[in-house]
């Protein structure tokens with residue numbers, strides 16, 4: 001196994017919160033100390049130089065994103081940590097929050113300093129209530145030790161941080177929906193532009209970053225961008241938390257060099273197939289990404305390589321299917337999720353997801369008509385024209401399922417029964 | 423009606439934000455606790471009054487989120503992950519078993535008001551599928567055989583809370 005950076009203090013099988021004392025003993029708050037001795041723009045430059053890309057799914061360069069925040073703005077600016085983590089198949093931010101809350105707090109402090117934001121929120125999903133309690137305790141510890149609050153370590157910089165326990169809904173993870181939710185409204189997405197960096201929370205400049213993104217920051221400051229860039233393979237920067245679940249022998253979460261091949265993750269870490277059947281398909285970036293079939297399993301798990309191979313790295317938590325899985329039934333399960341979690345704001349998504357779900361269920365249950373494939377093809381195009389990225393995210397696994405596993409759909413329609421599921 | 427102390431706590435909470443509505447989710451969460459796990463019409467009016475927004479705005483929020491209930495729920499709410507990794511690891515059998523044991527279908531509450539059974543999106547615990555939550559407690563790698571024990575445990579916890 002390679003160098004552990006983010007999981008240095010964490011046992012992902014049983015994350016227990018590291019205390020302030022332990023955290024500091026293991027080098028904690030050194031990155032923040034270094035950051036506070038530099039100018040905000042110097043800190044931004046270090047993050048830019050490190051090559052860090054956002055871990056929330058889209059992989060946008062973090063330093064570049066930060067640089068869009070106006071530095072001469074006189075009013076309040078906000079830093080928000082996105083810990084909604086409801087993307088099916090994803091279980092990485094949970095380990096970071098439950099295992100090492102100070103790592104996240106330190107990352108947020110440095111980010112806040114770099115953009116001169118004096119208020120921050122951690123938006124956390126309802127089911128991680130215990131995680132919110134862990135964070136609240138760690139925030140109190142950090143305040144006691146002068147790492148949060150007013151005049152941090154005598155630097156003159158103030159940063160106030162609090163948790164917001166969500167009332168739960170997948171769309172809250174989309175950053176503009178998250179802003180509405182935090183403002184006490186329905187979590188419908190907003191149109192972009194204006195981007196949150198210019199007009200976000202309560203109309204003020206705001207940055208929304210993923211938990212894992214922010215947890216990288218202390219290490220980049222402490223050990224430098226050159227060290228960070230060398231952690232990945234083939235010129236990729238950093239490590240990446242990667243998970244595997246579904247039909248693998250030893251499902252789990254590991255911190256691996258960015259660019260580790262999918263096949264290594266599947267066979268060396270996740271232990272190969274859990275049943276007597278070989279692997280049939282993998283969704284590489286958790287649910288909302290196009291499906292890979294075995295000829296793509298050599299793909300390195302980094303943003304550019306996965307994109308080149310036709311999918312997206314997403315959250316790098318892979319979902320694995322084997323030859324005993326019926327992809328029609330799996331697609332029905334996948335579309336149930338999107339039909340239920342659509343925020344309902346725009347018609348192609350609200351109506352389209354349910355229509356697809358009903359049609360796929362009919363095919364699965366032996367009630368499909370030959371004309372249904374045409375219906376699915378048409379709908380798969382319509383759901384790309386929607387207000388936010390939720391529906392294109394649904395289109396990704398759906399379109400690849402009806403393309404790559406079309407024969408399974410056609411067989412269900414022709415034979416009116418399933419011969420695949422074991 | 424709600425006690426004056428609660429009203430004051432909620433109102434103060436809203437006052438610490440630049441816009442009072444930022445506190446609405448928290449206010450509804452606390453009112454739901456106060457009203458035994460759900461939000462009756464009265465709670466909607468009270469939230470509107472405390473936060474200072476129209477009732478229609480509060481209703482819009484209360485009906486949007488998974489964890490606000492506009493009808494009574496059981497003393498213990500059980501949520502079963504039905505997302506893909508748990509599905510691959512047998513979540514449908516778990517739900518079926520719970521339905522049989524409780525004598526209700528998913529989405530319903532037992533007539534004695536003890537349990538409500540609901541589906542939930544991925545619990546972020548996919549490497550230990552299938553996962554369910556009983557009240558605030560997470561159970562992992564759930565098997566049908568474990569369910570009797572889990573239900574007995576839940577009853578004890580619910581009684582201990584009273």
Ligand SMILES: Cc1cc2nc3c(=O)[nH]c(=O)nc-3n(C[C@H](O)[C@H](O)[C@H](O)COP(=O)(O)O)c2cc1C
Nearest residue numbers: 054055056082084085086173174175209210213389
């Ligand atoms: C439907 C939807 C759900 C999302 N859910 C999450 C989430 O749970 N956590 C997250 O960090 N980003 C999520 N995102 C991405 C965010 O919108 C945003 O890009 C991200 O938080 C930015 O952080 P980063 O720059 O650090 O990657 C979601 C996006 C969409 C479209």
Ligand code: SF4
Nearest residue numbers: 343345346349388390
């Ligand atoms: S695409 Fe779906 S989730 Fe996004 S705004 Fe439209 S209805 Fe809502």
Ligand code: FES
Nearest residue numbers: 503508544545548
């Ligand atoms: S799919 Fe059930 S916990 Fe993630």
